[in-house]
Amino acid sequence: MNTDIEWEKWGKKDPYFAVLIDKKFRNDNITSDIKSEFFESGRKHISHVLQVCRDYLNPDFSPKKALDFGCGTGRLVIPLAEVADHAVGMDISDSMLKEAQKNCEEYSVKNVSLLKSDDDLSALDGRRFDFIHSYIVLQHIPVARGRRIFTNLLNHLEDSGIGVIHFTYAETIYSENYGASPSGIGQLFKILKKLLRRSFLFRHLEPEMQMNSYNVNELLFLMQKVGIRNFHVEFKDHAGALGIFVYFMKPQKV
Numbered sequence: 001m002n003t004d005i006e007w008e009k010w011g012k013k014d015p016y017f018a019v020l021i022d023k024k025f026r027n028d029n030i031t032s033d034i035k036s037e038f039f040e041s042g043r044k045h046i047s048h049v050l051q052v053c054r055d056y057l058n059p060d061f062s063p064k065k066a067l068d069f070g071c072g073t074g075r076l077v078i079p080l081a082e083v084a085d086h087a088v089g090m091d092i093s094d095s096m097l098k099e100a101q102k103n104c105e106e107y108s109v110k111n112v113s114l115l116k117s118d119d120d121l122s123a124l125d126g127r128r129f130d131f132i133h134s135y136i137v138l139q140h141i142p143v144a145r146g147r148r149i150f151t152n153l154l155n156h157l158e159d160s161g162i163g164v165i166h167f168t169y170a171e172t173i174y175s176e177n178y179g180a181s182p183s184g185i186g187q188l189f190k191i192l193k194k195l196l197r198r199s200f201l202f203r204h205l206e207p208e209m210q211m212n213s214y215n216v217n218e219l220l221f222l223m224q225k226v227g228i229r230n231f232h233v234e235f236k237d238h239a240g241a242l243g244i245f246v247y248f249m250k251p252q253k254v
Ligand SMILES: C[S@@+](CC[C@H](N)C(=O)[O-])C[C@H]1O[C@@H](n2cnc3c(N)ncnc32)[C@H](O)[C@@H]1O
Pocket: 003, 004, 007, 008, 018, 019, 020, 069, 070, 071, 072, 073, 074, 075, 076, 090, 091, 092, 093, 096, 117, 118, 134, 135, 136, 137, 140, 141
């Protein structure tokens, strides 16, 4: 399954619901009050994240050049732009980016650039940031691609810059297997589900929203490789998809 195609379908069909799975954010229910609630959730998130950065990594931290990877409709990049000099939002879906652009105009936010993403982050053209953030995004990207994107995000972080990245690593439905999808029957079930979705009868259903669990060892390896010496972590649980939200600082090169 090509997750990029599925996300473009979500962006066209129901972009706010696809970001925060709650029926009040379905297209048919979106009013200006509901939209304000949506963005307020983003403002709260960013304010919390920056406070944690100050508490654990740098008491004087205030981002200047910020990147939000997988920005969707702008829920987090717009509040980020309110506190940074400039914020970049990247996303794989043109429709999501279009909606984010509309929201920047609606809220008169002028210091945001919205860029189409790829796994090499080529649209960044070598630009580096003092703050890189990504929330509830990598979970939807197949692990091999996600690892590559994470490596590239680390390379776009300035020395002394702060990264705050969310990953999923286990699912509560597999608790008998320590959260990991069992390879036998679990895999068979996944394949059957995929075949059913592809069949003619199921074509009218929602686009797929793939969930992936990352191997934390591999993530730590990639972090240590660029010299990160320590990190802070928050546990997350989105309907049984268990996650880690990792806060770290890239050290100065010696
Ligand atoms: C659940 S939404 C989260 C949006 C935003 N981070 C937020 O919390 O408001 C996931 C976003 O990731 C984007 N996305 C999915 N795969 C991606 C990829 N390979 N590269 C960049 N963005 C991707 C989707 O298009 C979607 O906008």
